[in-house]
Amino acid sequence: MRDQPGTVRVLSVLACAVLASAACGKRGDPLPPLPRTPQGVTGFTVAQRGDKLEARGVAPRTTTAGAPLSVFEIELVRAEKEGDLAKVGLLQRLRVAPGETFHETWPLPPAGTNVRVAARSLSRGQRSTFTPPVSLTIKAPPAAPTAVTADLEAGGVVLAWNGGPALVYRKKEGGAYDAPLDAKPTVGPSYRDTSVAPGQAWCYVVRAIAGTEPLVESTPSSEACVSVRDVFAPAPPTGVAALAAGGVVDVSWSPSTEPDLAVYRVYRSEGGEAQKVAEVPAAETRFRDPTAVVGPTYNYTVTAVDKDGNESAPSVPAKARPL
Numbered sequence: 570m571r572d573q574p575g576t577v578r579v580l581s582v583l584a585c586a587v588l589a590s591a592a593c594g595k596r597g598d599p600l601p602p603l604p605r606t607p608q609g610v611t612g613f614t615v616a617q618r619g620d621k622l623e624a625r626g627v628a629p630r631t632t633t634a635g636a637p638l639s640v641f642e643i644e645l646v647r648a649e650k651e652g653d654l655a656k657v658g659l660l661q662r663l664r665v666a667p668g669e670t671f672h673e674t675w676p677l678p679p680a681g682t683n684v685r686v687a688a689r690s691l692s693r694g695q696r697s698t699f700t701p702p703v704s705l706t707i708k709a710p711p712a713a714p715t716a717v718t719a720d721l722e723a724g725g726v727v728l729a730w731n732g733g734p735a736l737v738y739r740k741k742e743g744g745a746y747d748a749p750l751d752a753k754p755t756v757g758p759s760y761r762d763t764s765v766a767p768g769q770a771w772c773y774v775v776r777a778i779a780g781t782e783p784l785v786e787s788t789p790s791s792e793a794c795v796s797v798r799d800v801f802a803p804a805p806p807t808g809v810a811a812l813a814a815g816g817v818v819d820v821s822w823s824p825s826t827e828p829d830l831a832v833y834r835v836y837r838s839e840g841g842e843a844q845k846v847a848e849v850p851a852a853e854t855r856f857r858d859p860t861a862v863v864g865p866t867y868n869y870t871v872t873a874v875d876k877d878g879n880e881s882a883p884s885v886p887a888k889a890r891p892l
């Protein structure tokens with residue numbers, strides 16, 4: 570017996586209802602929104618630098634829930650009198666990027682003034698807690714070092730000045746001075762900078778230190794600049810030997826350990842001035858001299874040349890007499 574059209578429609582509706590109920594699950598309770606409060610400022614310090622008071626810190630990268638922050642603000646509060654810091658302090662905002670090291674300076678208050686400074690993050694109306702306030706009593710700035718010199722030596726730049734322990738600052742030519750090269754003051758009136766890259770001009774200033782916690786330093790010294798380049802010759806090759814056989818002289822030597830070696834140069838003399846007879850690639854340590862003639866006694870020396878064209882002193886000579 571065939572089903573009637575009405576019966577077919579009823580069964581279809583029931584089937585759809587069964588499938589729909591099987592596909593639907595119970596909706597859970599709505600999740601609360603993630604906290605949007607930014608993480609707090611880290612590495613916050615306050616220092617007396619010459620005739621300026623400086624606050625410095627690192628902006629956070631995320632909220633307390635781990636969500637990334639976009640560009641936001643740092644609030645600085647600074648007070649030069651007693652009382653609740655939030656009430657008596659002056660509030661200032663800085664626009665920063667996530668993870669940025671920020672700093673702000675103000676004119677130095679009179680000596681003897683007690684200053685307190687704190688910082689917090691602000692993003693979309695949500696604020697972190699303030700950093701613990703940093704307090705310092707303003708001192709008369711020490712005198713800046715004088716007669717600063719920067720001399721290029723093998724492996725770095727050597728600085729010297731008149732004065733005592735200090736902090737050394739460095740910048741590329743055309744750049745700006747930021748943090749000191751070393752967070753600890755120098756032991757005496759000199760410093761060796763071994764981290765400079767060749768091929769650039771670097772400038773230095775030095776600031777005398779009157780205290781480290783908090784930092785109290787002088788105005789910067791006069792600037793000393795130097796172009797860092799390799800002007801130092803490599804060591805001469807060793808183990809040079811010369812063997813005459815079959816109408817030629819075979820000259821050999823030990824490999825150089827210089828990291829920037831470019832070529833070797835082989836020189837020959839017959840008692841007079843030595844003449845260059847060959848340039849040998851850095852990967853080779855042997856030269857066959859086919860121009861030697863029977864009779865004379867030859868002295869062979871080898872030099873090492875680096876990539877900046879600095880040539881070593883001659884090696885110990887090696888003698889050979891073709892027969």
